[in-house]
Amino acid sequence: xxADSMVGLVKNSSVIREMFEEGNRLAKIYGAENVxxxxxxxxxxxxxxxxxxxxxxxxxxxxxxxxxxYMSNSGYEDVRNAIARSLNKRFDTxxxxxxIVMTVGAAGGLNTIFKTILNPSDEVITFAPFFxxxxxxxxxxxxxxxxxxxxxxxxxxxxxxxEAKINxxxxxxxxxxxxxxxxxxxxxxxxxxxxxxxxxxxKELGTEIFLISDEPYxxxxxxxxSVPYLTKYYDNTIVGYSYSKSLSLPGERIGYLVIPDEIxxxxxxxxxxxxxxxxxxxxxxxxxxxxxxxxxxxAKVNVEAYDKNRKALYEGLTKLGFECVKPEGAFxxxxxxxxxxxxxxxxxxxxxxxxxVPGSSFGGPGYVRLAYCVSYETIVNSLPHFAELAKEMGL
Amino acid sequence: xxADSMVGLVKNSSVIREMFEEGNRLAKIYGAENVxxxxxxxxxxxxxxxxxxxxxxxxxxxxxxxxxxYMSNSGYEDVRNAIARSLNKRFDTxxxxxxIVMTVGAAGGLNTIFKTILNPSDEVITFAPFFxxxxxxxxxxxxxxxxxxxxxxxxxxxxxxxEAKINxxxxxxxxxxxxxxxxxxxxxxxxxxxxxxxxxxxKELGTEIFLISDEPYxxxxxxxxSVPYLTKYYDNTIVGYSYSKSLSLPGERIGYLVIPDEIxxxxxxxxxxxxxxxxxxxxxxxxxxxxxxxxxxxAKVNVEAYDKNRKALYEGLTKLGFECVKPEGAFxxxxxxxxxxxxxxxxxxxxxxxxxVPGSSFGGPGYVRLAYCVSYETIVNSLPHFAELAKEMGL
Numbered sequence: 094x095x096a097d098s099m100v101g102l103v104k105n106s107s108v109i110r111e112m113f114e115e116g117n118r119l120a121k122i123y124g125a126e127n128v129x130x131x132x133x134x135x136x137x138x139x140x141x142x143x144x145x146x147x148x149x150x151x152x153x154x155x156x157x158x159x160x161x162x163y164m165s166n167s168g169y170e171d172v173r174n175a176i177a178r179s180l181n182k183r184f185d186t187x188x189x190x191x192x193i194v195m196t197v198g199a200a201g202g203l204n205t206i207f208k209t210i211l212n213p214s215d216e217v218i219t220f221a222p223f224f225x226x227x228x229x230x231x232x233x234x235x236x237x238x239x240x241x242x243x244x245x246x247x248x249x250x251x252x253x254x255x256e257a258k259i260n261x262x263x264x265x266x267x268x269x270x271x272x273x274x275x276x277x278x279x280x281x282x283x284x285x286x287x288x289x290x291x292x293x294x295x296k297e298l299g300t301e302i303f304l305i306s307d308e309p310y311x312x313x314x315x316x317x318x319s320v321p322y323l324t325k326y327y328d329n330t331i332v333g334y335s336y337s338k339s340l341s342l343p344g345e346r347i348g349y350l351v352i353p354d355e356i357x358x359x360x361x362x363x364x365x366x367x368x369x370x371x372x373x374x375x376x377x378x379x380x381x382x383x384x385x386x387x388x389x390x391x392a393k394v395n396v397e398a399y400d401k402n403r404k405a406l407y408e409g410l411t412k413l414g415f416e417c418v419k420p421e422g423a424f425x426x427x428x429x430x431x432x433x434x435x436x437x438x439x440x441x442x443x444x445x446x447x448x449x450v451p452g453s454s455f456g457g458p459g460y461v462r463l464a465y466c467v468s469y470e471t472i473v474n475s476l477p478h479f480a481e482l483a484k485e486m487g488l
Numbered sequence: 489x490x491a492d493s494m495v496g497l498v499k500n501s502s503v504i505r506e507m508f509e510e511g512n513r514l515a516k517i518y519g520a521e522n523v524x525x526x527x528x529x530x531x532x533x534x535x536x537x538x539x540x541x542x543x544x545x546x547x548x549x550x551x552x553x554x555x556x557x558y559m560s561n562s563g564y565e566d567v568r569n570a571i572a573r574s575l576n577k578r579f580d581t582x583x584x585x586x587x588i589v590m591t592v593g594a595a596g597g598l599n600t601i602f603k604t605i606l607n608p609s610d611e612v613i614t615f616a617p618f619f620x621x622x623x624x625x626x627x628x629x630x631x632x633x634x635x636x637x638x639x640x641x642x643x644x645x646x647x648x649x650x651e652a653k654i655n656x657x658x659x660x661x662x663x664x665x666x667x668x669x670x671x672x673x674x675x676x677x678x679x680x681x682x683x684x685x686x687x688x689x690x691k692e693l694g695t696e697i698f699l700i701s702d703e704p705y706x707x708x709x710x711x712x713x714s715v716p717y718l719t720k721y722y723d724n725t726i727v728g729y730s731y732s733k734s735l736s737l738p739g740e741r742i743g744y745l746v747i748p749d750e751i752x753x754x755x756x757x758x759x760x761x762x763x764x765x766x767x768x769x770x771x772x773x774x775x776x777x778x779x780x781x782x783x784x785x786x787a788k789v790n791v792e793a794y795d796k797n798r799k800a801l802y803e804g805l806t807k808l809g810f811e812c813v814k815p816e817g818a819f820x821x822x823x824x825x826x827x828x829x830x831x832x833x834x835x836x837x838x839x840x841x842x843x844x845v846p847g848s849s850f851g852g853p854g855y856v857r858l859a860y861c862v863s864y865e866t867i868v869n870s871l872p873h874f875a876e877l878a879k880e881m882g883l
Contacts, residue, residue: 099763158531163528198769204769346771346772346773372628382776
């Protein structure tokens with residue numbers, strides 16, 4: 094009775110649920126503290142104290158009808174203004190409230206922008222490995238996701254293949270920086286090269302190609318790595334941001350899109366994004382949370398906790414002989430499967446009470462993703478079990 | 489540069505913005521208190537006190553990581569359980585948490601269910617006049633909205649036309665009870681007749697046809713009118729609910745879907761709705777607000793305030809010779825335009841500082857909608873201006 098397009102997704106979702114239930118089953122047998130679940134990107138670091146303080150202050154001081162009521166579909170003007178000013182201060186940009194559309198997290202923002210720009214069978218390019226939901230977000234609007242194969246030495250874009258895949262149908266390129274699932278951060282040089290290729294192809298093809306920068310992990314970077322702000326490198330850039338990780342608010346569904354004035358057809362794009370937010374059923378980003386993030390623009394989650402996890406897991410696993418990409422950002426570690434079939438490897442790990450996600454789910458077969466947004470103890474206690482797994486794998 | 493499907497919507501949106509700007513322009517000239525804006529369905533009655541109290545209590549007592557974190561895409565199990573139990577108590581149903589999917593308002597819920605069930609070119613039937621967004625929600629999934637013409641004496645469904653319009657392509661019927669824009673409430677007899685026709689057609693055609701009950705105005709009813717709970721009359725019913733009006737929380741985007749066990753293919757439907765919530769970019773309903781509504785299941789907005797407005801406006805306008813449908817629910821009054829062209833009538837009203845929405849926007853030409861979720865003073869003070877308008881119209 095469900096739609097044809099949902100049949101495969103429901104089947105796939107039961108695979109994920111099986112994994113989840115397997116975790117629960119293991120926890121029941123061995124105790125939750127003896128199951129090492131690296132499968133979920135759900136932050137374990139709490140929201141900074143400013144968040145709950147802001148919630149209470151706002152509720153105590155703001156007019157209830159305005160606070161919980163409808164506002165412009167793009168969000169409260171004062172909130173958008175505060176965000177624009179904060180971005181300008183940090184990245185030397187020159188946005189104002191008209192450039193900001195508040196969204197239901199980054200997922201809501203990406204759907205809003207794809208609805209805004211995609212005609213049926215338009216192509217959106219991304220680089221493998223990539224966040225698996227991109228496939229759904231693009232197909233929601235009858236677009237086609239085109240994947241550039243992974244460079245398995247650096248996990249940075251293969252530029253030649255990228256350039257070759259841009260054609261008349263290419264409407265957008267989406268990058269995720271810092272990257273889920275690899276933890277790689279694209280440097281300024283990488284961004285410049287991407288921008289150069291896109292500029293060149295726009296001229297050659299006489300089309301406009303949007304660069305969509307999906308940045309929920311922007312604030313989670315380590316070792317002083319910096320994440321370039323993309324609107325400065327390419328005019329047709331749209332930024333999708335979320336507070337899910339930067340303020341540990343994934344359940345609250347709050348983020349924004351930046352639509353710069355430099356973009357082609359900027360006025361219509363802004364209005365269309367606002368209309369898309371409405372007609373997709375978001376209507377507007379949750380009102381209280383809009384006010385909250387505006388009050389917490391300088392608040393930070395405890396990134397050091399993630400960094401401590403990162404080091405312990407990366408060092409522990411490499412010492413055991415596993416081949417890992419050293420994460421520079423986000424809270425994921427990308428590890429080579431010692432056997433060709435990454436699902437087989439995940440199943441072997443499960444027998445040691447270790448849960449990981451096969452890289453195939455991200456268009457990166459032969460690898461696995463470990464989400465280290467878990468307690469430090471989980472990491473420390475998991476290492477002896479990884480040691481057994483390594484031995485079993487002949488490392 | 490925007491998608492073809494968005495071009496018309498952007499143009500239409502500028503008409504609405506023009507109206508909005510006209511309101512602002514008039515307010516600047518004459519003072520906001522001298523502009524009678526009946527155009528927006530934004531509740532002016534504040535949320536009950538329980539809401540802000542619940543927000544603060546939850547923030548003070550719940551674990552931050554769980555409170556602001558991801559949960560199942562369908563929502564917190566305890567919240568869904570509390571809602572199911574509350575429905576069972578009120579309507580003698582027998583739901584449990586598995587029947588409830590928390591959604592980003594009713595708009596999010598309707599999009600979720602259309603994504604779940606619609607194949608391209610499937611038809612969804614509704615009764616004019618209807619909430620204009622249905623057209624967008626259905627076309628988001630490449631479906632086709634089929635409209636049953638209005639019965640302009642009762643504004644209740646024309647059953648013969650309804651039956652004639654059901655065919656092999658009919659996937660769903662959506663009703664809005666109490667109705668926006670007419671304020672009409674369908675009685676049990678009307679619901680039974682709709683259900684009978686649908687049962688008959690299901691058998692005749694050998695298809696499953698879903699009845700979607702869009703009920704954001706369920707709690708706003710007057711004169712003791714009761715709103716039938718549809719799952720009791722027809723097995724293939726899905727209910728879409730929202731707290732936007734019942735708790736005056738439209739900006740917070742919180743509501744739910746009910747998918748009963750009696751529905752065809754219930755297990756797959758529940759999973760598919762949960763997956764649809766995820767892939768459409770909602771991911772889950774805002775987490776804090778889920779907890780809030782679970783704590784406020786017995787709270788009520790001040791319906792008496794709307795009722796006072798309803799009486800004053802209905803009596804005032806009918807006394808002046810305007811022909812109005814007496815509202816039984818919601819906070820809208822549906823009035824016949826004294827001239828054939830409803831847009832022309834709205835333009836004439838604007839000259840008297842009165843803002844209304846042409847019925848054409850709801851598939852009901854020749855009528856206008858007045859949203860009386862405004863202050864009582866606005867209504868009282870508007871009446872002398874309506875009197876001038878009536879005179880001008882020759883009433």
